[in-house]
Amino acid sequence: MAFIALGINHKTASVDVRERVAFTPEQLVEALQQLCRITPSREAAILSTCNRSELYLEQDHPSADEVLAWLAGYHNLSLEELRACAYVHQDDDAVRHMMRVASGLDSMVLGEPQILGQMKSAYAVAREAGTVGPLLGRLFQATFSTAKTVRTDTAIGENPVSVAFAAVSLARQIFSDLHRSQALLIGAGETITLVARHLHEQGVKRIVVANRTLERASLLAEEFGAHAVLLADMPQELVNSDIVISSTASQLPILGKGAVERALKQRRHKPIFMVDIAVPRDIEPEVGELDDVYLYTVDDLHEVVAENLKSRQGAAQAAEELVGAGVEDFMQRLRELAAVDVLRAYRQQAERLRDEEVAKAQRMLQNGTSADEVLAQLARGLTNKLLHAPSVQLKKLSADGRFDALAVAQELFALDEGSDKSSQ
Incomplete structure (x- = not known):
């Protein structure tokens, strides 16, 4: 048995690579089932976000190379290109990595809360796909429990800091007065909801939410007094938008250079601040080449994030200690679980031998043997x-010079060495 956590994240791979290794929600179930069918993985789950794509596996024997080969093939990457930015953690280190990720200790934004929900979703999808069994299931439950303890017992989640918050903070640096600005938000997911909340709190003059479905956009817009439109209406809204922040699950860019150029002309080249949080990207990179456009991706938010994280650094050490305790507790329980299997097998064997001797004793009684003799024979035979x-x-181990095993046996059977010698 071996636990493996492997993948890429914002620390090891550029956004170009991350968007090529990302899994869409529609791909996950089929990908999980294929992963367990083609590789030696008995259990598997996939976490895919804008900042990371990670595989959590349980295997009989560790074989990360086969999994990396599958991952590269699935996304049409060369294995060498993937190896250059991938990391692999095994057993205790894999458990520690999962717990650190769920607790927000491995995030671009230290302590950001969304990742725990994303990991819970990854677990739910793996259960739906039938690729999570008892071992990986126990690891996920232990991971969620540790992450909850970190949130409850440390200050790592205080002072709202997230990619969404960082994007709005950057907008505040560029526009001195957000009360006069209009924002166009593309998408209606969790990240855009956070962006809308932060912009609303900053008193942005007008917020427009554009989405593929008007119903979803309307629900979000209603919460923050915003205006809902379809993606097809973006060109008209773009003309009046000073801030554009996008985060959808689209596999292709939904905002191109041409549309932005036309909007700039109508705006008489009044600047537009844009943040593309999506992976794969929603806004064509070429848009950043235009004068009067300030385009940022998630990778560009590092400096803003770092500035906002100072208040959480002190809590990180305490969180790391809680994660360490969580790893130790889980691995101990796992080792105990292995002993349970051995004990179960040993008990079944002992009960079988007992039943054989009891049956023999019953036959002796039926044949007229005295009860005392039957009891003595039963005890002796068992x-x-x-x-x-x-x-x-034990004799074989002794003959092979396995004195270490003999010492373990002495401990296993709780034999008192002194009393054993006195009886000889």
């Missing part, structure tokens, strides 16, 4: 059968 296999194995 003792001999229970000791036979351990005796044979």
Whole structure:
């Protein structure tokens, strides 16, 4: 048995690579089932966000190379290109990595809360796909429990800091007075909801939410007093938008250079601040080449994020200690679980031997043998059968010079060495 966590994230891979390795929600179930079918992975889950794509696996024997080859093939990357930015964690380190990710300790924004929900979604999808079993399931539950403890017992989640918050903070640096600005938000997911909340709190003059479905956009718009439109209406809204922040699950850019150029002409080249939080990207990179456009991707938010994180740094050490305790507790329980299987098998064997001796005793009673003699024979026969296999194995270990195993046996059977010598 081996736990493996492997993948890429914002620390090891550029946004260009991350968007090529990202899984769409529609791909996940089929990808999970294929992963377990083609690789030696008995259990599997996939976490895919704008900042990371990670695979969590349980295997009989660790074989990360086969999984990396599958991942590269699935996304049409060369194995060498993937190896250059991938990381692999095994057993205790894999458990620690999952717990650190769920607790927000491995995020671009230290302590950001969305990642725990994303990991819970990854677990739910893996259960739906039938690729999570008892071992990986226990690891996920332990991970969620540790992350909850980190949130409850440390200050790592205080002072709202997220990619969404960082984007709005950057907008505040560029526009001194957001009360006069209009914002166009593309998408209606969790990140855009956070952006809308922050912009609303900053008193932005007008917020427009554009989405593929008007119903979803309207629900979000209603919450913050915004205006809902379809993606097809973006060109008209773009003309009046000073701030554009996008985060959808589209596999292709939905805002191109041409549309932005036309909007700038109508705006008489009044600047537009844009943040593309999506992976794959929603806004064509060429848009950044236009004069009067300030285009940022998630990778560009590092400096803003770092400035906002100072208040959380002190809590990080305490959080790391809680994660360490969570890893130790889980691995101990896992080792105990392995002992349970051995004990179960040993008990079944002992019960079988007992039943055989009881049946023999019952036949002796039926044949008229005295009860005292039957009891003595039952005790003697059961003792001999229970000791036979351990005796044979101990003699073999001794003959092979396995004195370490003999010492373990002494401890296992709780034998007092002094009393044993006095009985000789």
